[in-house]
Amino acid sequence: MAMDMDPPSRLENKRLQELLALGGSREFVDDLLADFSEQAPRLLDGMKKGCLSNNATQAESAAHKLMGSCRELGFGDVQHLCQQFERLCKQNDIPKASTVLVEIQTSYPRIQSEITHFLKGPSK
Amino acid sequence: MTNSQSILLIEDDPVFSKIFVRDARNKGLDCTTCRSVEALAELISFDFKTIVIDYNLGEGSTRNGLELAELFSRLNKRTSIVLVSSSEREEIPGTWPFQIKNFVCKKAGVESVVDSVVQITSQTA
Numbered sequence: 207m208a209m210d211m212d213p214p215s216r217l218e219n220k221r222l223q224e225l226l227a228l229g230g231s232r233e234f235v236d237d238l239l240a241d242f243s244e245q246a247p248r249l250l251d252g253m254k255k256g257c258l259s260n261n262a263t264q265a266e267s268a269a270h271k272l273m274g275s276c277r278e279l280g281f282g283d284v285q286h287l288c289q290q291f292e293r294l295c296k297q298n299d300i301p302k303a304s305t306v307l308v309e310i311q312t313s314y315p316r317i318q319s320e321i322t323h324f325l326k327g328p329s330k
Numbered sequence: 331m332t333n334s335q336s337i338l339l340i341e342d343d344p345v346f347s348k349i350f351v352r353d354a355r356n357k358g359l360d361c362t363t364c365r366s367v368e369a370l371a372e373l374i375s376f377d378f379k380t381i382v383i384d385y386n387l388g389e390g391s392t393r394n395g396l397e398l399a400e401l402f403s404r405l406n407k408r409t410s411i412v413l414v415s416s417s418e419r420e421e422i423p424g425t426w427p428f429q430i431k432n433f434v435c436k437k438a439g440v441e442s443v444v445d446s447v448v449q450i451t452s453q454t455a
Contacts, residue, residue, distance in 0.1 A: 241344040
């Protein structure tokens with residue numbers, strides 16, 4: 207059994223299908239995913255820098271933005287982790303937030319898989 | 331470009347903005363977007379029917395959404411404002427101007443924000 211493969215259900219992002227219907231074209235969703243792919247690494251970097259410099263406000267602000275985009279695109283796992291991270295930053299608990307950040311960084315490639323899976327999907 | 335029936339969205343997240351604009355257009359609303367407080371100067375003289383403001387406009391922003399709502403309330407008392415945030419209503423401190431007709435938590439989804447604007451726009455038409 208291949209343990210490192212995502213099950214197909216994880217890769218079926220219903221929210222992206224909803225957005226496809228809302229936008230009426232692949233280009234619309236592709237554009238959203240391009241925006242996300244452009245800003246997500248920058249926001250992850252902001253979270254990391256905030257943790258490293260003990261700047262909870264900077265880390266929280268970046269997590270807040272990443273959480274919002276993940277929610278809109280149906281990336282629920284990372285959305286919930288960002289929510290945890292944000293809450294810990296509000297409590298100024300940087301050590302625990304850093305632990306959650308590692309989980310986020312570990313989960314992020316799964317989002318890239320979802321994006322790749324969607325982009326390789328059949329055109330509408 | 332804009333008219334008295336149009337909507338202004340002040341939001342720094344491009345993903346949220348693009349979904350909002352598409353859904354708003356699908357529902358018959360004319361929508362203009364602005365990503366930062368600093369870019370508002372060019373739009374401030376327009377007569378928008380409804381302004382949708384994100385409470386959290388990012389770390390670099392000089393004002394939060396509530397402060398912007400207060401500013402717009404002083405400039406034009408006929409404009410309706412919808413405040414949105416990923417936070418819950420209770421987490422936003424301060425005095426809310428009368429022109430804030432609704433608050434929508436982003437957890438409800440972009441489409442719920444647009445539906446709220448449609449409702450407010452039809453009520454004040």
